[in-house]
Amino acid sequence: MVLLSPGALGPAADAAARCGATDQFVLPDREEAKSLIVVSRVYEWLAELGLDRHDTILAVGGGAATDLAGFVAATWLRGIEAVFYPTTLLGAVDAAIGGKTGINFAGKNLIGSFHLPSRVLINLDLLETLPATLRLEGLAEALKAGYVADPDLVDLLASRGEEVALDEVVERAVKVKVATVEADYRESDRRAILNFGHTVGHAVEILAPMPHGLAVAVGMVAAATVSNARFGFDHRQLIETIFGLGLPVAAAGVSLESALQLIARDKKRSAAGVRMVLLEAPGSPVVEPVTSDLLEVGLRAVGIT
Ligand SMILES: NC(=O)c1ccc[n+]([C@@H]2O[C@H](COP(=O)([O-])OP(=O)(O)OC[C@H]3O[C@@H](n4cnc5c(N)ncnc54)[C@H](O)[C@@H]3O)[C@@H](O)[C@H]2O)c1
Incomplete structure (x- = not known):
């Protein structure tokens, strides 16, 4: 399992350790994560790691991180498993649920796929600490x-x-x-x-x-x-x-x-x-x-x- 997350998030390390993630790719924050440039950089990283069909992508972050990670998981090797650990309330009640992924290209979410995460882990204690x-x-x-x-x-x-x-x-x-x-x-x-x-x-x-x-x-x-x-x-x-x-x-x-x-x-x-x-x-x-x-x-x- 590998981890995609904006780096500054404290919960990322904890979630990665609990799920047994071995490597982390640090995503840009917010909408900057949802670009084809970032998708391509993540693909290069996955290729270097030799990620195969049995591997899983863990996304820790808000809806931007789970939208990007979901798209990468949907398309890498024609689809591998994704696990989401939403760290925003909007992510937990909406973005991480339902299998829509999204990349911004000439408009918001114009590229995407349907790809359900195999698990969504919601940490209520974490959500109670949100700004x-x-x-x-x-x-x-x-x-x-x-x-x-x-x-x-x-x-x-x-x-x-x-x-x-x-x-x-x-x-x-x-x-x-x-x-x-x-x-x-x-x-x-x-x-x-x-x-x-x-x-x-x-x-x-x-x-x-x-x-x-x-x-x-x-x-x-x-x-x-x-x-x-x-x-x-x-x-x-x-x-x-x-x-x-x-x-x-x-x-x-x-x-x-x-x-x-x-x-x-x-x-x-x-x-x-x-x-x-x-x-x-x-x-x-x-x-x-x-x-x-x-x-x-x-x-x-x-x-x-
Ligand atoms: N796929 C879907 O069905 C779906 C549904 C709704 C929204 N979305 C997408 O979700 C995105 C919005 O998601 P969002 O509102 O979570 O925003 P976001 O992912 O852009 O995160 C907002 C900010 O909150 C910070 N953050 C995240 N977790 C935090 C925490 N625990 N404590 C403090 N700061 C934290 C992030 O670093 C970022 O700066 C949009 O791109 C939208 O298109 C997708």
């Missing part, structure tokens, strides 16, 4: 999981707020992701519900700019407002929950025009409009094309004017 922003980003993705498939998880996060204990949150959010992926591994329909908050969220992430999880919180407010206009969904409860968790409910300094342009380039667009995940109620998502008028209602609700 506030990393914790909040993960709570936003957990809240998303609740809104699309587990209303009890929404209630848990709404009632306990930022101080919520992570054991139940992680278990419930992981269950939502696993069940959704099992129903539709290659995202032909059902898996798309996991994109709740991501249509506007991606635009906010780039244009505000804002960390992914926080941008998804803003995107959920926009999608909930559209859901209210479309289905009478009670979006005030969602806004209060997001606000109560200490997550942002609006994005400052983003123009309507730039947001609309970016969303129009979204790969999920059809002639009838941009496909968005809406809610009829917590736990009842609907994926459908949204007209530009409705989309604007959502954007204006999060301060994009």
Whole structure:
């Protein structure tokens, strides 16, 4: 077994020792890890080590590290085993689960593969030590999981707020992701519900700019407002929950025009409009094309004017 991890992470050494990893490749941090240049350097390293079909790649780090390592594992010798040890809450509840890998090339995640890790090791004690922003980003993705498939998880996060204990949150959010992926591994329909908050969220992430999880919180407010206009969904409860968790409910300094342009380039667009995940109620998502008028209602609700 070999280890891929951004070097500065304390848990890497511990995880590597426990799993019996023999060598480590130190990845660049964050999105810089998800490039073809890094992929190629890792391939060269694996070739030097003579890694064979029976070997395993262990990835310790956030979603960027597991996305890169998953892609390398999917493609080296046409696929070897990967084990993930996510060190961010977002990684534990989302990125490390479900087998999507991603490399940035002329756009985010435009290269990738489906390759399930053989094991995902989640260390709750480690996740409890995360800096506030990393914790909040993960709570936003957990809240998303609740809104699309587990209303009890929404209630848990709404009632306990930022101080919520992570054991139940992680278990419930992981269950939502696993069940959704099992129903539709290659995202032909059902898996798309996991994109709740991501249509506007991606635009906010780039244009505000804002960390992914926080941008998804803003995107959920926009999608909930559209859901209210479309289905009478009670979006005030969602806004209060997001606000109560200490997550942002609006994005400052983003123009309507730039947001609309970016969303129009979204790969999920059809002639009838941009496909968005809406809610009829917590736990009842609907994926459908949204007209530009409705989309604007959502954007204006999060301060994009
Ligand atoms: N494959 C999927 O299904 C999927 C789903 C969601 C997100 N993603 C991807 O995940 C990535 C985002 O993941 P992320 O939010 O974990 O960010 P990240 O991997 O970029 O890490 C964010 C920062 O946190 C630091 N960090 C990691 N663990 C830490 C710890 N325990 N303590 C302190 N700092 C720590 C990292 O070094 C980095 O600086 C994106 O590239 C996104 O595309 C993939």
